[in-house]
Amino acid sequence: MPPAMTDLLDIWAAHSPLAGHALDQITVDFLLPTGIYIQMVVPREATIQHIKLLLWKQAQSHPLFSSLGEMESHMFECVNQAAVHEELEDETRRLCDVRPFLPVLKLVTRSCGRAERLLDSKIGVLIGKGLHELDAINDQEVKDFRSKMFRLSEERMQQVQMMTCTEWLQACFSPQLEPLAGTAITDGLNDRPADLKVIIHFDQSQVRICSPVTRFPVLSRLQYIRTCMQAKESPHLTLVHTSTVKGMFDKEISAIRAVVSRKSSNPPLPLPPKRRVPTVSSVMCGVQVRAGLFHGTELLCKPAVSSESSGRSDHTWKDSTLEFDLSVCDLPRMTRLCFAIYAVMDKVKKQKSTKNHYPIAWVNTMVFDYKGQLKTGDIILHCWSSFPDELEEMLNPIGTIQTNPYTENATALHIHFPEYSSHSIVFPPFDKVRRLTGRGGKKFHIELKEIMERDPLSQLCENEKDLIWTLRYDCRENFPQSLPKLLLSVKWSKHEDMAQLQALLQIWPKLSPRDALELLDFNYPDQYVREYAVGCLRDMSDEELSQYLLQLVQVLRYEPYYDCALTHFLLERAQGNRKIGHFLFWHLRSEIHMPAVSVQFALMLEAYCRGNIPHIEVLKKQVEALSKLKSVNELIKLGTIKNARSKTKEAMLTKEAMMTYYSVLDPRCRYMDSKMKPLWIVYNNKLLGGDTLGIIFKNGDDLRQDMLTLQILRLMDLLWKEANLDLRIVPYGCLATGDRAGLIEVVSSADTIANIQLTSSNVAAAAAFNKDALLNWLKERNTGDALDRAIEEFTLSCAGYCVATYVLGIGDRHSDNIMVRSTGQLFHIDFGHILGNFKSKFGIKRERVPFILTHDFIHVIQQGKTGYTEKFGSFRQYCEEAYLVLRKNGNLFITLFALMLTAGLPELTSVKDIQYLKDSLALGKTDEDALKQFRQKFDEALRESWTTKVNWMAHNVAKDNRS
Template sequence: MQKHFCESLTPLLPPQLLWKQAQSFPLFPALGEMESHMFECVNQAAVHEELEDETRRLCDVRPFLPVLKLVTRNCGRAERLLDSKIGVLIGKGLHELDAINDQEVKDFRSKMFRMSEERMQRVQMMTYTEWLQACFSPQLEPTAGTAITDGLNDRPADLKVIIHFDQSQVRVLSPVGVKKQGVEVHILTLHYANSAHRLQVSLSSLTFSLQQVQTCVWDVSIPFKIVLVKGSKVNAEETAKVQVRAGLFHGTELLCKPAVSSESSGRSDHTWKDSTLEFDISVCDLPRMTRLCFAIYAVMDKVKKQKSTKNHYPIAWVNTMVFDYKGQLKTGELILHCWSSFPDELEEMLNPIGTIQTNPYTENATALHIHFPEYSPHSIIFPPFDKVRHSVLLIEMHLWRVKICSARLMSSVCSVCFHIELKEIMERDALSQLCENEKDLIWTLRHDCIENFPQSLPKLLLSVKWSKHEDMAQLQALLQIWPKLCPRDALELLDFNYPDQYVREYAVRCLNEELSQYLLQLVQVLRYEPYYDCALTHFLLERAQGNRKIGHFLFWHLRSEIHMPAVSVQFALILEAYCRGSIPHIEVLKKQVEALSKLKSVNELIKLGTIKNARSKTKEAMLTKEAMMTCLRQISYSETLSDLYSPLNPNVLLSGINVEKCRYMDSKMKPLWIVYNNKLLGGDTLGIIFKNGDDLRQDMLTLQILRLMDRLWKEANLDLRIVPYGCLATGDRAGLIEVVSSADTIANIQLTSSNVAAAAAFNKDALLNWLKERNSGDALDRAIEEFTLSCAGYCVATYVLGIGDRHSDNIMVRSTGQLFHIDFGHILGNFKSKFGIKRERVPFILTHDFIHVIQQGKTGYTEKFGSFRQYCEEAYLILRKNGNLFITLFALMLTAGLPELTSVKDIQYLKDSLALGKTDDEALKQFRQKFDEALRESWTTKVNWMAHNVAKDNRS
C-alpha cells in the first residue's frame, strides 16, 4: 500500500488517493470509514503534525522525513483539527502534553479547557460590535470587568448531601452540607443499581472535606528532614569524594543553616552513610513557598607547601518545592534529574533562583533520589487563609498589650527618632541591603508603614521572619488592609525575593494599568511561579484574551522561548490555554508562523550559497541574490509571505513583497532585508529585517527601556524625539527588526562625503551637509532642532544604560533630523576591548561633528549648545526620579538568560550611573563631569570610527 501511495503523491493531500489504491488489498474493509483517519508526520520542528487540512500543499507540510503515517482519529474532527493547529502553532505537539504523567499538568489543562470553553461560548453570544470592542478595544488595557481568579475560589458550588447507611436503606437527608465526624460527601447523582441495593454514585463531583484525616502543618513541631536514597550518573573523578548540600529557601532568604551529607566514593552511583539530612527548622515554620535546593559537588584534596586543603567542585544542582501545588507537604520518594550548568557567584553552590523543573533530558542527567518522610498518619496540609486569619486574631490579641508597652517605650525614649530613621530607610533604592536592626525596626513599625509609607511594602516583606509562621500569618493579614500600590511600585513584588502566594496575588491586583509597557517582564517572572495555576497566569490570559494586541505579544513572548527546557512545559500550557480561548486569532498567528518559517528557509539558502561561493565575493553576491529572489517569487513563498499582519505590529498589514527591493545584509548571519508594499500606507513601502542566528532579546529589552524613558520624559513635558523602533524575538536566536524609513548610518554619511575612508570620520561638515541636502529653510531649522533633542535623549539614555559598541554603523540619522542608536549587544557597561584595552573610553557618544550640527555650523559654544546641555541635565534628573523602576525591570529579567544580565552585580551599573543614594545636586555634579569627559575625549571616538570605516571600506 505504501508503494502505491508514494507513486501517487500529488501537490495536495486528499485521502481519497490512498483509499483508491487501498481498495485492491485484502484487508481494505478493516480500515473502516475514510473520515475516521488522517495523515500524520514529524515536521521540521520535530513536532508531530496532524494533517487535518486536506487542501494543504505537500510543499507546505515540510516533514522531517518523507513519510506520512495514517492514524485513526480519537475524537471529533473539529477537536482534532483544533488540537493539530494549536500544536503546530505553539511549536509543541499537544500529544507531548497528554503524555506528561503529572497531576498538576492534568488539573491545570482541565481547568483551562473549561474556562476557555466558557469564554468561547460567551464570544459566540456577542454581537459583531461587542466582539470588535472586546478584541480590538481602542483602550489597550481594559480596566473594568477584569476577573482575577486565584485558582481556589472560582469553582461552582457543589451540591452537598450526607448519606446515611442503615442496613439496606439509603436516604438523602438534605441538599445542604451536613458534617458527621468531620467528613463531608459531595455527590451529584445517587440511585440504586438493582435489588441487591448496590449504590452507584456519579464521580463527577465526589470530594471529601478531610477535617479529621488531614493535619495542619502548624501542628507539626518536628524538625524537617529528608533522606538521601542515592545519586546516579554522577560525573566525578574516581579519586573524588562526593557530597550533597541541601538548603531551604524562601526566595533568596536561607531559612536555616544548610545540611550537608557525608562523603561518598564511587564512579557513577553514590550512597551516603548518614543519609538523613535534618534541618534546624520545624515543619510548622516552613513557609508555603519553601524551596528545597540541592548541590552535588566533588571534594578533592589539594596539597600546597605541605598543607592539605579541600577544594569543592560543583557537579550538578536541582530544586524542588516542599509543598505540592495543592498545599500538601510532599511525602515518599522523588527522583530529581539535575542541571549541570552553574550560574556564576552562587553562595555555597545552591541555586535558589534556578528553576524547580527537573532536567527533561534524563538520559545523561545526574539523578538524585530522595525520600520525604511522613510526620503524621494523615496528609499534612498548609492552612487555608481563613485559618490564617483566625490565628492572626489570636496573635494580635496576645500582642496588643505588647504593642501598648512598646508605644509607651517609644514615647519615653524618642519616637520621633525612630520615625526619622524609618523614613531614611524607606527612601533608599531597591538594591540597598537592610541590616537586622533595620529589619526589626520596620517590622515593629509595620502599622506606621501602612499609613505613611505604603510604597515601602517590599522592604517590609524583606523584614518578615519567614521561618516563624506567626509572623507570616500577621503579614498575610496586613496585606488585606494594605493600600493599593501604583503598577510601577507593585512590579517589584513580582521579583524572586517575594515568593509568597498572597503577596503575588496582591501585586497582580495592582496591575490594572500599563500592562503592555511591562509585558516583557511579566512573561519572564512566570519563571518564578512554582505552580502553573497562579494569579499572574490568570491575569495575563484574561487580559490577552480580552485584547487582541496584548494577546499577540503574549503569544510571541512565550513562543520565542518555548525551546528552553526550564519553561517549555509551563509556556506550552499557557499558550494552549490562550489559543483555546482565542480561536479566531489562531489563523492570524498561524499565517505569521508559516511566514517566519519561509524566511528562515531563505536565510539558510543564502548562508549555504555564501559558503559555496566564498572564493569570489562578486560571484557570491550575484548568484546568492538571484537565488533569493527566485525563491521569493515561488507561489508557495509569495502566498505565505503576503497579506499577513506584521508580528512587529499587529495593526500593520503586510500586503505583498516587493521582491526587487529585497536583499540580504553583509554580516555574519546574513539577515534578510524584506520590503513590503503596503496598501494602507498609500503605496509606500515598509521594511523588516529577519535575523536567524542572533539572540534579539537583549535588544528587545533595551528598546523597551528606551520606550519607557521616552514616556517618562513626555510625562514631564520633555519630548526628546526618541525612535524606539520595533524589535521582536520570535524563536531560538531568531526574530524581526523594524526598518526605520528615510535613515542612514553615520558611517555611510561620512563615507559618501569623502574619497578616503580614513579621513571620512574627521569630516565635521559631512553630517550637516547631509541634512542641508534634504532640508531647506524652515525645514532645516526643524531638522536641526530634531537632531538636538534626539541627540540629548540618546546621550543620556546610552550613558544610564551603559550601552557599548557605539561605532558609526550603530548610530543613524533620519532625513528629518532625528538621531537614533541601533544594535544593543553590549549594555550595562560591558564595553568592548581589544588586547585588554577598552576601545570605548567615553561615557557616551558626543562628537564635535554632532556639536557642529547643533550649533548650525557656528564655532564656539553658542546658546544652542547651552540649550542642548540643559536638555541633557533635565532628562537625567527625570530618569533619576524613576531609578527604582529601572532597577526593578532589569531585576525581573535576571533569569531570562541574557548574556550581560546574569546577576544583581550587573544591575549595580544602573545604581552608579543614576547616582542613586546621592542628592540631586551631587548627582548633577557627577553627570556634568561625565558630559565634559565625553566632549574632551571625543577624539578617541573619531579614531575608533576611522578604524571602523577603513575596515568597512576594505570589506566592500
C-alpha cells in the first residue's frame, strides 16, 4: 500500500468519532478473501466503516495484502440473529446494531449494482424485515406486487428528479390528488362448472382421554388433515369427508392406532383453551371439521360438517357427502372458505347448556386468487390456534386469510384445488356482469326512512332487507348515505343480485369521506364497493386523511389481496405529503412483528421507501434513535435491579446519535442537545427557536389503545369546533413504534391532581379531601385577568373531558391520570381501560360514577363560591351541548371503532364492545330522551363524587407508601 494511503488510514482512525471514548470492546474474527484469518478487538459501538478501516490497517502486516485491491471494493458479510446470511452494504450502521449471531465478519468483494444493493440493505434495516426474506417467499402474488410497485416507484423517482426545488417541496409537503391506478381484469367467463367439491382425508389421529385427576380433556396429536376441492357435475358446492382409522382404548390413557404409518413431522393438535372446556368427571374427545363459505360476515349457505373422528371402540370414518347449497356460478368474487377444527366432548356433566363442541384451530382461504382465477393446485394451510370469543359456528371469517407462519407447531390442512378445464376459470369482468342487470324498484315508502336512520350496529330483519332491495333506486335518490344498509340487503349468493348491485354503484352519488369509511368495514368485501369507497376518500384533505389514517391502515387487514385500491390510495397520498408518509410508515412498522400482517405491511413499507428515497435517511435516523432508546431503557431496568446507576448514566451519555435527530412524534421539527432522565427525554428545539419538548419512551407497554383513544379525542375536539364549541382539549402526541413500544409527548407546565393535592397536605390520606388545593394551585400561577382566563379554560376543558370519558367509557380514573396545566386546562392521560371496562377489587367496582366530576372541580369552576352559581350553570350547558354534538356523529364513532376490531386491542375484540358507544350516546332515542338520560348521569356523577374521593385517597396512600 502506498505510504500516503497508510497515513490517511491513521488519520481516519485517529479522528474517528469513536476515538478516545471509553467503550465496551469485543473480540471479532475476520475472514479475508485471501484466506487470511485475523482476530481483532474492536469497539462494539463502532460503525462498520470504522471497523473496516481498523481491519485494513491491521491487514497491511499480513501476507497477500496487496492482492486485496481497493478497500471500497469490499464489504462485510455475517450471519445475523435470525440465522440468516446478511450483507452489510450500509456501513454507517454500528456493530451493536447489526448484532451478528457470532462475532465473525467475512470480507467479500462487492458485486455489481452496488447502489441497488445498498438501497435494498437500507430498506431492509429500515422496515425491520430483510428484503432477502421477501425474495425467498415463493408466492407469485408477492412477486407480481413487488414488481408492479418497483416499476411505479421508479416512475415516481424519475418524476422527482425532474422537479425544480419549489415543485419538489410542493409535491412532498402539500396535498396532491392523483388518479387511482385501474385494476385490469382479463379473460371473460363463459361456461363454468356448476359446483365445487371439497374432500377431507384424516390420514392419522391420536386422541387421549384425561386422567380423572386432571379433570380436563387432553388431545395429543392430529397428524394432518387433507382437503381436496374437485369440480363435479352436481348443481351444488359439496364437501366429501372420507377416511378410516381403527384404535383401542384403555381406562385412563387412550390412543388411536392409525392404519396409515405415523409421520413424525406432523405437529401435535393444540389443546382446547381451559376456559372453554367445563369441569367434568369423565370426558372422551373426538375431532370434527367444519367448513363454511362467507362473503364478509355473511354465511352464504349452511356450513358443512365432517363426521366425528373417534369413539370408544374401533371407529371408521365412513364416506359421507355434505353439501353446500350454493352453485359455483353464484359464488361472489370475495368468497372465503373458512375451516374450523374442534373437539367433541361426551358425557359432559353439570353443564348449563347442551353445547359440547370446543374449537381448537381455524384457517381461512380465498376461493378465487388475486387474479380472479378460481384456485387450482395444492395448497398447505397452517392453522391458527387462538380463537376470538363467541364465534358463531366456530368459524372465523373476519380472521386473516394468511396462514400461520410458525409452521412447526401448527396443524396443517393440505388443500387441493383440481383443474376444472383446460383453461383458467376467471371471475367475469365488470362489463360482462353488468349485462345481467335489469332496472327495478317501487315507489318510496315512509318505512324506509326509519330503517335508513338506524345506527350501524342495528340488525336488519329479512323483511326489511327485502324492502330495501326492492326500493334500491329510491335509496339512491333519497338516502345515498344508506348504501351500507343496501349492501347488507344484497343476496350475495345470487349472481343476478350481484350484477345489479355493481351496475347501481356506477350511478350512485359520491358519499362524503366520513360516510364512505363505513364501506371499508369487513362486512363489505366486494371489490367494486371498496373501490367506490376509496374513490370517495379521494376528496379528503391531507389533514382529514391524517385524522383517519390509523383506521385506514388497520382495514388493510380486511383486504384479501396485496394489490388493491386502498393500498394504492395510501401509497399515493403518502408520496404526495411527507407528513402522511411519516405516519403511514410508523403505523405499518409498529405492527411488522404480527404474523398475520407481516408480509403485507413489509411489502407496503418497501413500496413506500422505494418511492420516497429522500425520506429514507430521515426515517433511518428515527429508527436508530428508537433502537438506542430501547437499549438505554433495558440498561435502566438492569441498573435498577443491580443498583448500577452509574453505568446506566454512562451508557446514556454515549448514545451520540440521540443528540441530533428528527422527532418521531412530529417529523416537521428537529431537536438537538438532548438532556435525558430514565424513560424521559427533553429536547431543546434550538434549531427552530422553539421551546423544550419532553418525550416519554415506553418499552413493554402496548400504546395502540392510548393512540386510538387520543385520536378519538382529537376528532371530538374537531367536531366541537365545527359546531363553534371550543372545549380546550389537550390531545397530546402518542405513537406506537414497535412491539409493545412507543413514544408519548409530555405536556409542558402541567402536574397531576395527585401531586397538586399531596403538596398541599402533610398527610396523604387527607390530601384527596382538600377542596381548596386545586384552586390555590391555579391562583399561585395566575393573577387578575390571567386567573379568570385559567378558570374559564378549566371549566371548558373539564366539560369536554367529562363528556368524552363518559361516551368512551374510560376507566381507571385515579388522581395520577388527570392533570392540569398552569394555564387552567384539565386533561386525562393513560387510557388502558375504555368502553366501560372499569376496574374492580374483590368483585366490587372501584369506579361507581359515569365520569369524574368532584366537588373540588366545582369549587374551581365557581371560583370558590358556595352553592350552584351561574358559572356552574354554564358548565352544565357546555356538557349538554358537547354531548348532543357527539350524538349527531354517533355513526362515525361506531364506524371508527369497528374498523379497529382486528387490531388486537385487549378491550376491543368484538362488536359487543362497541355496543357501549351505542348505549352511552343513546343512539336510537330522540335528542330529548337522550338528553334526559345524560342529565341523570350528570346528577349521578355529582351525587356519587364522594366515592371518587375515597378512591383517590386510597391511591394517594398507596403511592405514599411506595415512595
